Amino acid sequence: MKRIGLLTSGGDCQALNATMRGVVKGLSSNLDELEVYGFDDGYKGLIYGNYRMLSSKDFSGILTQGGTILGTSRQPFKLMRVPDENGLDKVEAMTQTYHKLRLNCLVILGGNGSQKTANLLRQEGLNVLHLPKTIDNDIWGTDMTFGFQSAANIATEAIDCIHTTAASHGRVFIVEVMGHKVGWLTLHAGIAGGADIILIPEIPYDYKKIVEAIDKRSKAGKRFTILAVAEGAISKEDAKLSKKELKKKMEEKAGKYPSVSYEIADKLAKATGTDIRITVPGHTQRGGSPCPYDRVLSTRIGSAAADLIMKEEYGYMVGIVNGRMKKVPLEECAGKLKMVSPSDPLIEEAKRIGISFGD
Numbered sequence: 001m002k003r004i005g006l007l008t009s010g011g012d013c014q015a016l017n018a019t020m021r022g023v024v025k026g027l028s029s030n031l032d033e034l035e036v037y038g039f040d041d042g043y044k045g046l047i048y049g050n051y052r053m054l055s056s057k058d059f060s061g062i063l064t065q066g067g068t069i070l071g072t073s074r075q076p077f078k079l080m081r082v083p084d085e086n087g088l089d090k091v092e093a094m095t096q097t098y099h100k101l102r103l104n105c106l107v108i109l110g111g112n113g114s115q116k117t118a119n120l121l122r123q124e125g126l127n128v129l130h131l132p133k134t135i136d137n138d139i140w141g142t143d144m145t146f147g148f149q150s151a152a153n154i155a156t157e158a159i160d161c162i163h164t165t166a167a168s169h170g171r172v173f174i175v176e177v178m179g180h181k182v183g184w185l186t187l188h189a190g191i192a193g194g195a196d197i198i199l200i201p202e203i204p205y206d207y208k209k210i211v212e213a214i215d216k217r218s219k220a221g222k223r224f225t226i227l228a229v230a231e232g233a234i235s236k237e238d239a240k241l242s243k244k245e246l247k248k249k250m251e252e253k254a255g256k257y258p259s260v261s262y263e264i265a266d267k268l269a270k271a272t273g274t275d276i277r278i279t280v281p282g283h284t285q286r287g288g289s290p291c292p293y294d295r296v297l298s299t300r301i302g303s304a305a306a307d308l309i310m311k312e313e314y315g316y317m318v319g320i321v322n323g324r325m326k327k328v329p330l331e332e333c334a335g336k337l338k339m340v341s342p343s344d345p346l347i348e349e350a351k352r353i354g355i356s357f358g359d
Helices: 016-028 043-048 090-100 112-123 148-169 184-192 207-219 243-254 260-272 282-286 292-311 345-352
Strands: 002-008 034-039 051-054 105-110 128-132 172-177 197-199 225-230 276-279 316-321 324-329
Touching: 002 016, 002 043, 002 292, 016 034, 016 105, 016 292, 034 043, 043 090, 090 112, 105 112, 105 292, 112 128, 128 292, 148 172, 148 184, 148 225, 148 276, 148 282, 148 292, 172 184, 172 260, 184 197, 184 225, 184 345, 197 207, 207 225, 207 260, 225 260, 260 276, 292 316, 292 324
Parallel strands: 002 034, 002 105, 105 128, 128 316, 172 225, 172 276, 197 225
Antiparallel strands: 034 051, 316 324
């Protein structure tokens, strides 16, 4: 008998169900006896013992279904060692739930914060596997995370739709794409959508360079300019501040601007006298059905996880490197962000065709 636990933690994305389906189908197709426990709302369910036994029927027909059938929540890693309002030791509670159900393995689908907690549970002696989920594609040790391509498709479509109205009215449009710390999603959607200017957190921007790029297009007779802006984009001026100074400045800006795109729009409008509009796709980037690429990737990740469980190989993240599935020790990847390098070939190639990064 194999007993496994499943939980989805952090922000949702399109291929969580597809990945869980891959794990369960991979196990049920090869094992005569299997029990699957699903924890409600991520680590919260593991902490407070909210779970339900699932059958293979629960994973039938969910390959194309977005969101997560288990529900999710954000449980910050930095608070995991902090007792809750009732004094409950969260780590001890999770360990007790695991042992109470006599689990052979806990499969955790989540992003960076979830991965750090997975590694914490590994250090506590639990058998865990982490499956890399995030629309940001920022998990170290894997070329691709499931959810990324689906989100990139939606963000690209948003930029595509802006092209016609921007061209018709001769305006500057800013499309704000998700990504607080890393710019992979904005970079890919910006290139795929034909954005003229792409601003990402890893490359601080200079307003003068943005204005120059807009003016260059205008002088070339082009009626519009589209900027793909990551929600975590930062100016060169702000990038020089200390963490304390930046936090204070961001708090001051929050009272004036809903997000970075509104600040950029305000300053560019004053500098250029141009009519500027802002589009924020927001959480639509997390929603809807997973794209075909993510369905395949999720199925492969789930199948690889099932193989590790049957081999009783635990303490790994299941990633993909150069097209092949790879098990990466959690102690090697937990807590590491995969950032966009300013010298990344994709950046260089984008600049070669005239895309400005405001630097």
